Amino acid sequence: MTMVIKLLEEGKAPEVILNEALIPALDEVGELYQKGEYFLPEMLIASRAAQRGIDILRPKLIEKGIKATGKAVMGTVKGDMHDLGKNLVVMTLEGAGFEVIDVGANASPDKFIKAIREHKPQVVGLSALLSTTMPSMKETIDTIKKAGLRDNVKIIVGGAPITQKFADEIGADFYGTDAVAGKDFARSVVAVP
Amino acid sequence: MDIELHFDEGRWLKVEKDWSAWWAGETDRSMVMLQTLDTLVNADPSEFSIDFLQHKPSAEVIQYYGARLETVEFYGDAFPKWLPYTGPGIVSGFLGGPVKPSIEHRTVWFQVEKPVPYDELHLNYDPDNIWWRRILELTGTAADTWGDKVALGYTDMGGPVDNLASFRTTDRLLYDLYDYPDEVTRCTGDLTQAWLRYHDEISRIVMRTGRGTLCWTPLLSPGRMYMLQCDFSAMISPKMFEKFVLHDLTVMCDHLDYTFYHLDGPDAIRHLDILLSIKSLRGIQWIPGSGNPGPSQWLPLLKKIREGGKLCQVYVNAKGALAIARELGCSGFAFYILPEEPYTDTELNEYFDLLANPGDFLNAILSESKGKRG
Numbered sequence: 001m002t003m004v005i006k007l008l009e010e011g012k013a014p015e016v017i018l019n020e021a022l023i024p025a026l027d028e029v030g031e032l033y034q035k036g037e038y039f040l041p042e043m044l045i046a047s048r049a050a051q052r053g054i055d056i057l058r059p060k061l062i063e064k065g066i067k068a069t070g071k072a073v074m075g076t077v078k079g080d081m082h083d084l085g086k087n088l089v090v091m092t093l094e095g096a097g098f099e100v101i102d103v104g105a106n107a108s109p110d111k112f113i114k115a116i117r118e119h120k121p122q123v124v125g126l127s128a129l130l131s132t133t134m135p136s137m138k139e140t141i142d143t144i145k146k147a148g149l150r151d152n153v154k155i156i157v158g159g160a161p162i163t164q165k166f167a168d169e170i171g172a173d174f175y176g177t178d179a180v181a182g183k184d185f186a187r188s189v190v191a192v193p
Numbered sequence: 194m195d196i197e198l199h200f201d202e203g204r205w206l207k208v209e210k211d212w213s214a215w216w217a218g219e220t221d222r223s224m225v226m227l228q229t230l231d232t233l234v235n236a237d238p239s240e241f242s243i244d245f246l247q248h249k250p251s252a253e254v255i256q257y258y259g260a261r262l263e264t265v266e267f268y269g270d271a272f273p274k275w276l277p278y279t280g281p282g283i284v285s286g287f288l289g290g291p292v293k294p295s296i297e298h299r300t301v302w303f304q305v306e307k308p309v310p311y312d313e314l315h316l317n318y319d320p321d322n323i324w325w326r327r328i329l330e331l332t333g334t335a336a337d338t339w340g341d342k343v344a345l346g347y348t349d350m351g352g353p354v355d356n357l358a359s360f361r362t363t364d365r366l367l368y369d370l371y372d373y374p375d376e377v378t379r380c381t382g383d384l385t386q387a388w389l390r391y392h393d394e395i396s397r398i399v400m401r402t403g404r405g406t407l408c409w410t411p412l413l414s415p416g417r418m419y420m421l422q423c424d425f426s427a428m429i430s431p432k433m434f435e436k437f438v439l440h441d442l443t444v445m446c447d448h449l450d451y452t453f454y455h456l457d458g459p460d461a462i463r464h465l466d467i468l469l470s471i472k473s474l475r476g477i478q479w480i481p482g483s484g485n486p487g488p489s490q491w492l493p494l495l496k497k498i499r500e501g502g503k504l505c506q507v508y509v510n511a512k513g514a515l516a517i518a519r520e521l522g523c524s525g526f527a528f529y530i531l532p533e534e535p536y537t538d539t540e541l542n543e544y545f546d547l548l549a550n551p552g553d554f555l556n557a558i559l560s561e562s563k564g565k566r567g
Contacts, residue, residue, distance in 0.1 A: 036463075040428040041367045048368070081302065084364050084428075131483040160458070161483040 004053040014060040018097060022050050022057075026095040030180035040088065043179065047091035054094060069097035070190035071121040073153075075107035077136035082129035085159055085179070089125055092179040093186055098123075109136075109143035116149050123186045125176070128159040137162075138170040145171075154189045156182050196259045196342050198273050199266050205341075208272045209405060212413040215527070216451055216475065216504070222562035223523035225269035225514065225555065226411065227530040229548050231261040247327055251334040258335075262343065268551045269530075272404075274344045274411050277331035279324060282351025284388050285359035286324040288316050303351075303359040311376040314360055316383045318390040325391065329398070336401045344404040344413060347395050352422040353384035353441050363425065370433055377437055385441040389448050392419065406451075410478060412506060412527060416450030420478060427460035434464045439471075446473035453506065458482035462494065469501035476504030476525075487533040489513035492520050499525050509533065510540065511547050511554045518561040528558070 007017050029046040032038040038046075072093050076086045083105040090100045101119045103111045116124060124144070126137050137157055144150050157167050158176035167175035176182035214220040254277075262273055279292065280301025286292040293302045319325065328348050335345055357380050358366045369377050396417045399406050405413045408420050423438050446452045453476040454468050468474060477498045479488055488495070488507035495517060498505045506527040509517070514528040532544040547554055 039430045039433070041370045041433065042430075044364075044367050045371050084367075087364060163484045166484075 001049065001052040001056065004056050008056070008060070014057040014064065015066050018054070018057055018061070022053050023096060026050050026092070030092065030183065034178065034180050040084075043088060044091070047088065047095055050095040051091055068099035070123065070186060071099045071101070071119055072123040072125060072186055073101045073103060073112060073115045073119060073121045074125040074127070075103035075112060075115075076105040076127045076129075077133055077140055078106055078108045079136050080128050080130050080133035081105050082127070082159075085129065086125070086127040088179045089127070089158070089176070089182050092183045096183050096187060098186060109140040112140055113143060113147050113149065116144065116147075116153060121153060122189050123156060124153045125156045125158070125182060125186075126172075128157075128162065131161040134161060134166065137172075141171050154185075156185055158182060196339050197263050198342060199263075200273050200342075204267075205272070205404065208270055208413060209415070211270055212405070213415045215525075216414060218525070221522075221524045222559060223514075223518060223526040223528055224412075225528050225530065225558055226271040227268040227547070227551055227555075228271040229264075229266040231265045247323070251330045252338070254331060255334050255338050259339065259343075266548075269555055270413075270527075272344060272411070272413060273342065274346055274407055274413075275335055275339075276346030276407070276409065277328050277335070277348050278409075279328070279348065281349045282355055282359065283324055283328065283348055284350045284384070284391060285356045287322045287328075287391060288319060288356070288360075288384075288387060289322065290356075290359045292324060304362055305360055308361045308365040311373060311380070314376075314380055316356075316360070316380055316387055318387045329394065332395060332398045336398050339402070341403050343402065344407055344411075345399040345402055346407040346409065346411070347392060347399065347419060349409050350388060350391065350419070352424070353381045353388055354423045354425045354438055356384050356388070357381055358425055363428075366425065367428060370429065370437060374436070381437065381441050385444055389445065392417070392449070410453070410455075410506060410529070412451075412453065412476075414451040418451035418453070419445070419449055420453045420455050421445055421474075422455035422457070424455075424457055426464055427458055431463050431467060434467055438464075439467055443471055443473070446471055451475055453478050453504070456480065459485065465494075465497065465501075469498070469503060474503065476506060478506045480508070483534060487513050489516040492517070495526075496521055510544065512543075515554075515557060515561065518558055523558070523562040530554075 004017055026046060029038060029043060033043050074086055074090050076083050090102050093100050101115050101121065103115050112124065126140055128134050128137055141155060154173040156174045156176050157172040162175060164175045174185045176185065212224065215224050258275055262275065267273065280303065282303055285303040290303055291305055295302060332345060361369060405415050406418050407413055408418060410420050412418065421442060426434050426438055452474050454474055455478050457480045468477060479491060479494060481488060481491060488509045495505055499521065504525045508529045508531050510533045511530055513533065514530060517526060532540045
């Protein structure tokens with residue numbers, strides 16, 4: 001945060017700070033996480049620091065008419081109160097310049113539908129940590145289909161009990177093994193290199 | 194009140210002798226636990242309910258569970274056992290944390306809605322806590338009612354770091370390792386001392402049966418045992434494990450007589466070298482986790498545990514137990530035979546067939562023991 005303020009005071013453009021400092025820094029943290037050198041505490045501390053920097057940059061970016069990289073709706077599915085994984089993905093996506101609508105934990109399919117209709121995201125992320133709440137993921141995807149919104153979004157699923165097989169069975173577009181993988185997929189959806 | 198079990202004194206003497214020999218490394222065979230499912234007598238959908246365990250007279254609770262035990266057949270090294278259960282990690286509740294049952298999900302949530310500030314966290318033994326009094330009452334009534342016919346276990350106490358997460362929330366505790374490291378160390382130290390005090394008090398009751406002790410994994414032990422854990426550690430580095438978990442874990446291992454460690458999922462494996470270095474830790478339980486292959490697909494890991502000088506326990510189907518025994522030998526292993534995920538019709542039918550006719554399997558695994566060392 002201190003560094004962001006210093007760079008702004010030096011006259012650096014907010015989008016330059018975001019794209020050439022914060023996002024690459026978080027990408028490096030993500031790489032270290034995927035290599036197994038950094039773990040959740042390190043990811044969270046880094047993401048928090050980046051978020052505080054982004055909070056300072058956001059009004060300046062809006063002022064300049066610079067839009068978010070993309071938009072995502074994230075939530076933990078109905079019946080599941082765990083939100084750590086979901087929160088990490090939210091922070092990672094925000095660190096990558098996404099606008100994220102967090103529908104929280106224990107989110108019903110209707111909550112996701114409402115958020116998709118209101119915010120028109122490119123990406124929807126579903127998280128579950130309990131094997132007993134995995135069916136809620138299928139229910140949510142089926143509800144999105146029934147609402148006629150399936151073709152408008154790409155759906156990422158993730159969480160400890162989730163597997164690629166399960167993701168394929170329920171019709172998800174991507175199985176995120178971790179927050180970084182989810183972010184990379186979301187970026188590919190909005191075609192950010 | 195008497196209890197009519199499918200288990201006599203002769204069998205008790207054998208299982209006690211065999212389990213003691215297993216702990217001491219004095220047998221080449223594996224321990225094999227197999228038992229039929231207890232029949233729900235007067236099945237009540239609210240059976241898993243905090244109200245049921247908190248407000249029903251303890252004599253009624255014990256009578257209910259006694260009736261269920263009477264329907265069970267025990268095979269191999271299995272034995273009649275019981276412990277009062279109010280969710281995974283009730284020590285948080287003993288220290289004033291929230292205790293929220295979820296009948297739908299058949300579990301109990303212990304976490305606060307918002308982190309308790311560290312200056313309000315004084316986690317010391319509280320003899321008057323209602324959950325603690327209830328556990329003492331239920332365990333005591335079980336001991337008085339069943340005498341030496343049923344081995345009694347420690348309730349599910351959790352581990353100090355997981356208990357702390359109940360008061361700070363898991364999310365916040367991950368930040369605390371960087372933001373408030375000294376407070377984390379203070380609180381886990383206090384939790385460890387409180388935990389050991391609660392364990393000591395329960396020991397005085399469970400050991401009255403004269404049948405040894407056990408916990409939620411039924412490894413019958415001639416002294417004070419527990420399955421130690423730190424589920425939180427799946428999210429942290431080995432360096433953080435060494436800084437925040439190792440010291441208290443070692444204190445617990447040194448204090449108790451027979452300790453195992455609950456190694457839960459692939460993300461916990463990174464701490465195995467540290468665990469193997471704890472001299473007073475007797476064994477490691479390996480749980481692959483939902484969605485992962487069963488224990489027999491982790492032979493290098495099981496081999497490492499055994500070569501590290503530790504006993505090893507797994508929940509495994511009959512085929513898996515035989516596979517492990519054939520590849521790694523039987524010595525030092527304890528197999529609790531259950532169906533493995535995914536619970537296909539084939540998997541479940543094989544399990545029920547085994548329960549109907551366990552002799553061939555038990556003979557097969559015994560024959561693997563003869564002349565082999567793991």
